[in-house]
Amino acid sequence: MGHLDNLKLVIRRGCERTVVRVGDVEVGGNRVVVIAGPCAVESWNQLLSTAEFVKSQGASMLRGGAFKPRTSPYSFQGLGVKGLRLLAKVRDKVGLPIVTEVMAPEDVKLVSEYADVLQIGARNMQNFKLLIEVGRADKPVLLKRGLSATVEEWLCSAEYILKEGNGQVILCERGIRTFERLTRNTLDLSSIPIVKSVSHLPVIVDPSHGTGRRELVKPMAKAAVAAGADGIMVEVHPNPDEALSDGPQSLRFKDFAELMREITPIVEAVGRRL
């Protein structure tokens, strides 16, 4: 406790809200941003078809993991550099900026060559060497909240990045660990108004990891927008049953279309646009 007072860069009273620019997309402005795509890049066809579909429904960025942090060493670890190349090719073809995770300081340079936004995963929120390294990169950073991090600690991690000179930070709430067993995590939407009141940084919500269950993604995405989130990030897969990771929480195409349809009136109700 007590660190909040020391966050000189993340918490500046009276300063303008930060708008992070990714190509034509603005995060933290009036528009609510939708980032969609598969958990992991698996193949050209999987990625291309997903990108084209989510773009047709109004998504403004593509997500997809090339380096995957997995609990077990025997789980699918991602395609690595090959995955990064597929992401870049799909971006060129479809025209959506790319968000992808970087897992180690020594990979920041490599991932920066392909990605439009560098994602720091929940398990790496306090990987301080990695924070420092992305703080020196010239790409925006999407910083996920650690799965047992307090809001204060999350903001301290953002401070590490800003302190190195990179002010283009997007915060991402993705659920915290509790005793509840019907969900994978407990999505803490109260962090949205807290972060927006103390900090000038934009904040988005990931209801896919935040719940771990496909049928909860739509209502929680709507709730996130109503609570003031600047965007949502959701997992979409052409065939979740065959996904190499996170199938149970991935939306099918028709689910994503429904999500976009149902989220629209909420976005308007809070005086914003998609």
Place this chain on the structure above:
Amino acid sequence: MGHLDNLKLVIRRGCERTVVRVGDVEVGGNRVVVIAGPCAVESWNQLLSTAEFVKSQGASMLRGGAFKPRTSPYSFQGLGVKGLRLLAKVRDKVGLPIVTEVMAPEDVKLVSEYADVLQIGARNMQNFKLLIEVGRADKPVLLKRGLSATVEEWLCSAEYILKEGNGQVILCERGIRTFERLTRNTLDLSSIPIVKSVSHLPVIVDPSHGTGRRELVKPMAKAAVAAGADGIMVEVHPNPDEALSDGPQSLRFKDFAELMREITPIVEAVGRRL
């Protein structure tokens, strides 16, 4: 785990959704219900002015505690029977049904004489003798989720009430206990779509206890409605700084007016009415 399969009454596939009727008010129908009032009944003037104001802004029920469960025996314990009488008199004058807490099996009969809805507080969610007793009462029951209860345990407690013959149960999410220190509890809005998908009971949200901070009540109330809640219950006080309990989370009158104004477009966005 494994209790869900045994909840014969709370989880009935294919049955119609339960609509709880409290006078003219329906909970669980198309309308989103707003229950408002002070944490504790303190005086005739406090209660009356609050009731008149919240009614003027569109609230449909009045909340107020006469018996207060308090962590410390030295905290204000409520006015008891005198508080119940004040509630009944204000109801007669203002015309709002009353929700108030009952803390012990032997008080159920007494509280039922005054209240329109019997509230079971979070700390009593697994006070099984009390659940059985309100299950035998002829008043609707508002059952708060325990502060470390799983959704499954919450539904098991509702089953206790239904099993005794009282099917008029409203569930109320009020936040769970986590490690986060900037909020009093962590409001778990994902419980709303879970409960609504497995059960036929209506479910509302209490963002006042769920966050413990006045400035978070409005955004979380909006999020609750977007997530599908059938209503919200909020604390309102004419002068929170002088409240005998829960001042920091109580809305001032102007806060409540704002809440009602801002919640309206969200209610409409989900296809419902206030």
Place this chain on the structure above:
Amino acid sequence: MGHLDNLKLVIRRGCERTVVRVGDVEVGGNRVVVIAGPCAVESWNQLLSTAEFVKSQGASMLRGGAFKPRTSPYSFQGLGVKGLRLLAKVRDKVGLPIVTEVMAPEDVKLVSEYADVLQIGARNMQNFKLLIEVGRADKPVLLKRGLSATVEEWLCSAEYILKEGNGQVILCERGIRTFERLTRNTLDLSSIPIVKSVSHLPVIVDPSHGTGRRELVKPMAKAAVAAGADGIMVEVHPNPDEALSDGPQSLRFKDFAELMREITPIVEAVGRRL
């Protein structure tokens, strides 16, 4: 927070440690007390054989539930008054004082007629009416820590009892709820030295509920004694596979014999006696 300062009775600097006397047994003195018995009273034979065995191994009190708080209304709810009578008869025959739970204020008088120690279960730690009622009884009270209660809240609940005039309170740590899934609860042994440093009340540990797994009871009982606990309370059943409740965490007779054998050198190592 901040309640600790107000606990005038539970926290008295400079006063002697409280020793709770139950017949010949002293809790909080030099001896480490072992309370053992079945989760629920099921039959005369089950209770008698268990009582005789645990006594033969050195247990100084018998536990057994007649009124059982159960998550589901369809689980075995205990034998009620019949169970109390069996407990009293076994006490008379075997000579062990009885610890048994009371679940409702109106039952305190009844249970007091049979029990030597009134147990307040974890789910009732903040059942304030019940606390007040046992505070007026003339029997010692064993107050379990709530499954998501802070140490401060636990002590506040003890204060409720002392405030009514009953100073014979034994605290019982029984595990708190966390995200860990290999145990039923997480036994918080650090609460022992905390409670012993701020309060004069004796404190014991229940490693059966605290872990939920038979094979963890022995090591955690030893750890509890090493941490300074004044006693342990464990579940023992002649045939755990057929127990009507809590079978997986109940010790078989031979497990209990082993426990007593292995705990002895630890008890001596901390300068105490069994």
Place this chain on the structure above:
Amino acid sequence: MGHLDNLKLVIRRGCERTVVRVGDVEVGGNRVVVIAGPCAVESWNQLLSTAEFVKSQGASMLRGGAFKPRTSPYSFQGLGVKGLRLLAKVRDKVGLPIVTEVMAPEDVKLVSEYADVLQIGARNMQNFKLLIEVGRADKPVLLKRGLSATVEEWLCSAEYILKEGNGQVILCERGIRTFERLTRNTLDLSSIPIVKSVSHLPVIVDPSHGTGRRELVKPMAKAAVAAGADGIMVEVHPNPDEALSDGPQSLRFKDFAELMREITPIVEAVGRRL
């Protein structure tokens, strides 16, 4: 869940227990190992005096951080390479093997040149690139449990290391994050018997981080040994009030002497030696 079945290396039935050898010291054998030293290396005098004192009292390894993972970028970050050099010089002079943390994959080679045991901190338990890198090093690894990691996830992280060929892994319980506010973390001693029953790896306990309070270190260290831990790791500082980090949980010299004195009979009570 379900990963336990896949842990082929960490969980091998019927294999001998792993004994990790660090110079003359064996971790996981009959002796209970005591690792002691300051949180952070601050100066030659601080480190030397601590090393000499803890050795004189029976400690068998020296701990001390050169690279410090800190929540805030404005907190003391450690002396870095200079700290490593001080550690090595003190080892040469005093004769205690050194345990020190490595925070990034690219530092593993450097830290290996100085350290006898590579420590993976709680925040890096799922820094998978780092796990892989220490898995390729030829030094033993001390793997701390993440502050919200399940036992299963902890063992999965150990599997990452073993899979790369390094079987010299010591597990270290250091407390998990809960709602309790009187301690910094909740030390989960039940993880000791669980880990020892399913895995062949040695496991030690860090009661300093596990509680965050000096006065709790001694009782929890005793409890850890009683629960079956193969060792303890504690923070000791010549002048905790002036420590650059973790002062409130650091033992003074006289506290450490007391700890060693009081722990001895417990070690003997479980049939082991210091």
